[in-house]
Amino acid sequence: xxxxxxxxxxxxxxxxxxxxxxxxxxxxxxxxxxxxxxxxxxxxxxxxxxxxxxxxxxxxxxxxxxxxxxxxxxxxxxxxxxxxxxxxxxxxxxxxxxxxxxxxxxxxxxxxxxxxxxxxxxxxxxxxxxxxxxxxxxxxxxxxxxxxxxxxxxxxxxxxxxxxxxxxxxxxxxxxxxxxxxxxxxxxxxxxxxxxxxxxxxxxxxxxxxxxxxxxxxxxxxxxxxxxxxxxxxxxxxxxxxxxxxxxxxxxxxxxxxxxxxxxxxxxxxxxxxxxxxxxxxxxxxxxxxxxxxxxxxxxxxxxxxxxxxxxxxxxxxxxxxxxxxxxxxxxxxxxxxxxxxxxxxxxxxxxxxxxxxxxxxxxxxxxxxxxxxxxxxxxxxxxxxxxxxxxxxxxxxxxxxxxxxxxxxxxxxxxxxxxxxxxxxxxxxxxxxxxxxxxxxxxxxxxxx
Numbered sequence: 472x473x474x475x476x477x478x479x480x481x482x483x484x485x486x487x488x489x490x491x492x493x494x495x496x497x498x499x500x501x502x503x504x505x506x507x508x509x510x511x512x513x514x515x516x517x518x519x520x521x522x523x524x525x526x527x528x529x530x531x532x533x534x535x536x537x538x539x540x541x542x543x544x545x546x547x548x549x550x551x552x553x554x555x556x557x558x559x560x561x562x563x564x565x566x567x568x569x570x571x572x573x574x575x576x577x578x579x580x581x582x583x584x585x586x587x588x589x590x591x592x593x594x595x596x597x598x599x600x601x602x603x604x605x606x607x608x609x610x611x612x613x614x615x616x617x618x619x620x621x622x623x624x625x626x627x628x629x630x631x632x633x634x635x636x637x638x639x640x641x642x643x644x645x646x647x648x649x650x651x652x653x654x655x656x657x658x659x660x661x662x663x664x665x666x667x668x669x670x671x672x673x674x675x676x677x678x679x680x681x682x683x684x685x686x687x688x689x690x691x692x693x694x695x696x697x698x699x700x701x702x703x704x705x706x707x708x709x710x711x712x713x714x715x716x717x718x719x720x721x722x723x724x725x726x727x728x729x730x731x732x733x734x735x736x737x738x739x740x741x742x743x744x745x746x747x748x749x750x751x752x753x754x755x756x757x758x759x760x761x762x763x764x765x766x767x768x769x770x771x772x773x774x775x776x777x778x779x780x781x782x783x784x785x786x787x788x789x790x791x792x793x794x795x796x797x798x799x800x801x802x803x804x805x806x807x808x809x810x811x812x813x814x815x816x817x818x819x820x821x822x823x824x825x826x827x828x829x830x831x832x833x834x835x836x837x838x839x840x841x842x843x844x845x846x847x848x849x850x851x852x853x854x855x856x857x858x859x860x861x862x863x864x865x866x867x868x869x870x871x872x873x874x875x876x877x878x879x880x881x882x883x884x885x886x887x888x889x890x891x892x893x894x895x896x897x898x899x900x901x902x903x904x905x906x907x908x909x910x911x912x913x914x915x916x917x918x919x920x921x
Contacts, residue, residue: 571598583710593736662695680693740752758772
């Protein structure tokens, strides 16, 4: 049979049938899409930027069909905004410090996590030192301000002039946290003389040191060392870091002066514990700082318990963990635990509560130290935790358990320390402290030649 061409009606019917099939496919596909509730008509301005509230609302809008759920990314923490960086002096000599001050804020209003580095220094106020290179050039460092989750913003230190001159001498301040303390810091001033090509520098022997802490507290010492408490200021809002600026002025007998500064940016672990874990920290400071065993073999210490929360803390449970001396070539023994009472149930706001504890070394000869675990709740329902330990000190030195001191310089220092402190024996900590205070400067000891 000879094929024939389709008529006009056939062509139209085929076209309509194709449209129907396409519409059916589109309808099936649409039935699988998210069934969103009806909303307002779209804005005719298509390039309008949605507001933050609209974006947040869109991000958390629930879907009516389970298969259309998509993970929503956590909102990014906003970077800090640096409001101002100020320079103390427009011109300094090479190596002379210049105080750089930073003012910043967080866009979301939470400034409690802000902390800053300026070059190699840390803090919102840093005494910066910049040296000229041999070719006369120098580079000013970067200011980095960190916010929550360490999201940071950087700017350059504002330009100032570093001249081709150097100070005759300068003072460096070294600091360390005092052993067995939480807030006590030791500061040591060291005077550095600039070497001169034509000869030795003019002698400078300070007779007193004037220390200024945070532009408020002033302490005068005869030695280049001082101990000072850097407790966070209760009048300022709590923050992750506390900022401190320390200044010392060394003065000699003729009245000549030379000054130095140092900045400290200290992490507040009590704030960190609450911010990350929701736990209020109970602090404990022992007195004396180093345990001493009396003639009866008993160690006595008094611990001052405190906290920085705005409501009282009620202690609900105290557990004592006794650590035992392991036998030779044996695995560590498990700690002996027991629930005890300290005689204190309530820790008020802004006050220390003293708790005396003892460790009888003769009755408990196998116990090295006892740790007390404190558990409680604040008046407004937050968990509170803390810990402190009383330890048996090392045995007193005797001829049988000690090695004789053979170095003549060290032996002279030990003898001088025993005289100054009125003690039958001294520790390395005693020697270090007296050394920093300059108590051994007049010792003249000759080493024996080999």
